[in-house]
Amino acid sequence: MTDLLPPVAFGLPEKFVDWRTDQDEAIFSIINNEKRFITQVAPCGFGKSLVYVAAAVFKGERSILLTSTKGLQTQLLNDFETMGAVDIRGRNAYPCNLVKDGTRCDQGPCIAGVKCGLKDEGRCLYFKQVKKAQKAKIVITNYAYWMTNSKYALEGLGDFDFMVCDEAHGVPNSVSAFLTVTLERSDVVVETILPSENVLHQMSIRAWRQWALSYEQRIAKEIELLSATVREGGGKTSRRRLSKLKSVKTNLATISNMQDDWAIDIGKFVISFAPVWPAPYCEESLFLNVNRILLTSASVCEKTVNMLGVSFEDNIIQEYAHTFPLENRLLTHIPHNPPVRMNRHTTDMQMRQWLTKIDQIIKGRLDRNGIVHTVSYDRRNLVITHSKHKEYMVTHKRLDTEKVVERFKRMKSPAILVSPSMSTGWDFPDDTCRYQIIGKIAYPDTRNVIVKARTKDDPEYTSYEAMQQLVQTCGRPVRSATDWAENFIIDDNIGWFIKRYGKFAPKWFTEAIRKSARIPTSPKIKKV
Known part of the structure; x- marks a missing residue:
């Protein structure tokens, strides 16, 4: 009180x-x-x-x-x-009212220096929002x-x-x-300036800085020429290329100034540059x-x-302590027999065990909506393709998450959202989600050079990140003291993981963890 x-x-x-x-x-x-x-x-x-x-x-x-x-x-x-x-977002969130051909403000004629009267008149949607935010x-x-x-x-x-x-x-x-700079190797601008494959893997940070500096000047000249074309009436294609050139120039400027504490990840499709910390x-x-x-x-x-x-x-x-009843927010570990520890060594037979456990949990909960967290797109595809309950499942792509989430919240039971990435920033209160199945502890991809560098400095780094993901995932439902949801985890790594790395979790989370050899009977839903 x-x-x-x-x-x-x-x-x-x-x-x-x-x-x-x-x-x-x-x-x-x-x-x-x-x-x-x-x-x-x-x-x-x-x-x-x-x-x-x-x-x-x-x-x-x-x-x-x-x-x-x-x-x-x-x-x-x-x-x-x-x-x-007042809410303000990037220019690409606002349509350009000057050309009205589907162009967003990040590719409007103004990027070439064209004076746009709409800005001063308050009819440019982006700058109109900027002025509101400024006040x-x-x-x-x-x-x-x-x-x-x-x-x-x-x-x-x-x-x-x-x-x-x-x-x-x-x-x-x-x-x-x-801070991370990503060069797409297939990009029409980037592919013309990248060193050969053999040279790429031999380059030091100093060599990359020199490379970026030399091409930054060349790109600047092309930007100047193309800007003149746009100012003289060049169309959407010219504006798109100009936007791309400016983006590449910005990336080159960052690379040319990167410090010695950065790491470089040369992949098949992209090259990334980022500070280790x-x-x-x-x-x-x-x-x-x-x-x-x-x-x-x-x-x-x-x-x-x-x-x-x-x-x-x-x-x-x-x-701060959790004030919601403990029984309303439990995380229950349901072990497999024999154990299934989800990692790169997991066999096909174990994956079938894993999918069977998901179906068993869902079977007793077809009168409500739930979420299955797969932690990867490959496992997401396995679930939506082979689950016995796939007819009730919806999923999302990287670009339509918000749209699919809103659709899921409106769906009648049984509805099951199968997601590889729904750990943070989303709320599913009350009947929008009454259970969650967490398929795997979400460790970062250790093949990434930046992750490797961080792990070399701090061996507990990846476990810290995995714990953050787990805590956040369990917090998606149960948004009030009268709300409730069941959280299940079916990755048998959870036992040693909590013992060793529980120090990275808040007390309210670790106190809610339980283990059950059998799938608990689902609580009855009160019909209003």
Whole structure:
């Protein structure tokens, strides 16, 4: 119980009727924190967004709210737009009103220096949104846009007093993704300037820097010529090539300035350049001298903070207990006999055992909706092709996730969402999801050169990442104290994994883990 007046009394949206347990404490901890950083480990369903928006309102500070996914960005906008929060996304999210041929603003004539009257008239959808964001007290965007805009764009969003890094467990990867340069070997521009295959694998970081610098100048000249063509009326094809050339030039500039702490991954289709660790680059790329910063997530921990280069002296960490009933959020390990440990040595026979277990769990739950997490597209394809319940299954591709999720939430039972990547940034409350089957502990791909380099420095790195994924996956359903869902894991690695790496998980998560030799009887669903 709290003496704090209801949220609406402070101008917060009416949908927030009252404060949840510990929200008042979390709000005042943010407000009264004297250090630059505060890290709050808040369990799923805690109501993190209301906490940090309330803290911003109480303090009267101009605030930037950063999210990891467009889905969560949309959710925040839906929750707080009525109180003046403004959402801003990359140029490719807005159609160009000048040419009206399907071109997005990232490939409009203005990229060639064409003066566009729509910008000044307020009819360019992108710059119209930028101006709204520049005037807003609360701005919502994603990590990629925030870092890209701050580094490359002329249209800044202004100064902020308070930064919120939501889904903070993923911030090290968000910073790394922003810094990573990827050259597609089949790209029409890239393939003409890449060294030969034999030379590629012999090049040092210094050689790559010299290569990038020499071709950066050549690409700049082509950009100048093509920009003139576009200004003289060149069409969509010219604008697309110009956009591609500018992208390549930006990548070459990054490569020519990369430090010796970077790693290079030469693959069959792409070549990637990335810093081994994001910590040295977080201030200049993400934090940008903002005075007060909140890192918040259900699974953020001290190791996460260290990866961001935040010092112990400049940060406090607070962990809040889960207030939802334990029996409503259990993670039950259902072992195989004989055991099936999911890894690269898993046999075809074991995969059949694995799929059979999935079907057995689903069989007793055909009166409700659930999610199967496969952790790879190959296993996803196996399930949707060979499951006895495939007629009830839906899945998604990389580009249509949000659309498929919304469709799944509207589907009548039995509906089963089979996903290789639904661990963070999505909510499935109440009857939208009453059970989850986690098919495998999601370890990063250790074939990746950057992952190898990190593991060489820190042997526990991949296990830390896997634990983050597991905790986040289990938090997708159960969004309130009266909500409930069954979580099952059928990877028999879970036993040793929790014993050895439970230190990377919050207490509220490890206390909810159980083992059952038999598949539990499904709870009855109350019909309203």
